[in-house]
Amino acid sequence: MSPTNQQVLLAARPTGFPNPTDFRLVEAPIPEPADGQFLVGIAYLSVDPYMRGRMNAARSYADPQKLDEVMGGGAVGKVLASRHPGFAEGEYVVGMFGWQQYALSDGRGVMQVDPRLAPISAYLGVLGMPGFTAYFGLLDVCAPRPGETVVVSGAAGAVGSTVGQIAKIHGCRVVGIAGGDDKIRWITEDLGFDAAFNYKTESPYQKLKELCPAGIDCYFDNVGGSITDAVLPLMNTSGRVSICGQISMYNLEKPETGPRLFPLVLVRTLKVQGFLVFQYASRYGEALPKLAGWLQEGKLKYRETVAEGIENAVSAFLGMLRGENIGKQLVKISDQ
Ligand SMILES: NC(=O)c1ccc[n+]([C@@H]2O[C@H](COP(=O)([O-])OP(=O)(O)OC[C@H]3O[C@@H](n4cnc5c(N)ncnc54)[C@H](OP(=O)(O)O)[C@@H]3O)[C@@H](O)[C@H]2O)c1
Secondary structure, X not given: OOOEEEEEEEOOOOOOOOOHHHEEEEEEXXXXXXXXXXXXXXXXXXXXXXXXXXXXXXXXXXXXXXXOOEOOOOEEEEEEEEOEOOEOOOOEEEEOOOOEOEEEEOOOOOEEEOOOOOOHHHHHOOOOHHXXXXXXXXXXXXXXXXXXXXXXEOOOEHHHHHHHHHHHHOOOEEEEEEOOHHHHHHXXXXXXXXXXXXXXXXXHHHHHHHHOOOOEEEEEEOOOHHXXXXXXXXXXXXXXXXXXXXXXHXXXXXXXXXXXXXXXXXXXXXXXXXXXXXXXXXXXXXXXHHHHHHHHOOOOOOOEEEEEOHHHHHHHHHHXXXXXXXXXXEEEOOOO
């Protein structure tokens, strides 16, 4: 056990793209569990796009991250000591333990995870929040039918790479949009997307027109902005759009203006629906066995980009915002 608990705090609210100086690494004593609590030794922590929104002062769907407090976030680890009847020493757990090496918990929002089903890091990705986001955001919001064309933006990330594969499992034709040639190769050659292109080197509208000759039935939107502006005019009548994320706008200092596309929504009778994964919390138990089953059958694959050490959590987070990750971006904290 390391003698202290290293933690990353939010030191300042970022303006535009965050700076390393907006965070502070501190050391605190390792806490002792009181009655009804347990101590978790964190193995991996997750850095996610939603954390950027929480760094702003304004409330969105989650309360703002408080200044000078441990950065909130999902993590997976092992129970090292327990005075809680529901959690035993040696069990693996996933919960909102934050950017630190050790966390105390009272068990609220914590789930035990099975390391025999998959490596524990997968419970922060394909078998965790991003996996559930892909599952419900695609199947519940878009409800794709076999033979339909599904377009996914942010296609080589944690959510997007899972969305595309679930759409393939459901018999759809899948086209991915991502920001790098290595990403395009991974999703087409390894994950089985039918086609994909790099939005940084190709014109999204022209490329989508070429790759979706029968139009687009479902669009899973992870990025928003000009990519989404290029997708919508190619949507078929009664198409469905799942608004999952708008990462292209998270670091803007001023809102962007764009074309007014609601006339298209009207005349093509599109369904455009935003969703938040935690609206589906009571149904995670339905998604987990499906995702784990596809994983075991080899129909669903995942990839992780892993930074090493709590001191690299900030650079991993900033790298993810810049698109340096392929698949799920994690930070390995210890060998629990
Ligand atoms: N609704 C919900 O409940 C929910 C839950 C989880 C996640 N989300 C959203 O889903 C999206 C994906 O999340 P994730 O966890 O899977 O992250 P991720 O895709 O693994 O990582 C973020 C990716 O965003 C892309 N990106 C960054 N800036 C961009 C820009 N200006 N334009 C286009 N793409 C950009 C980068 O890939 P490229 O190299 O391809 O640019 C980067 O790798 C995010 O928008 C997130 O907020 C929503």
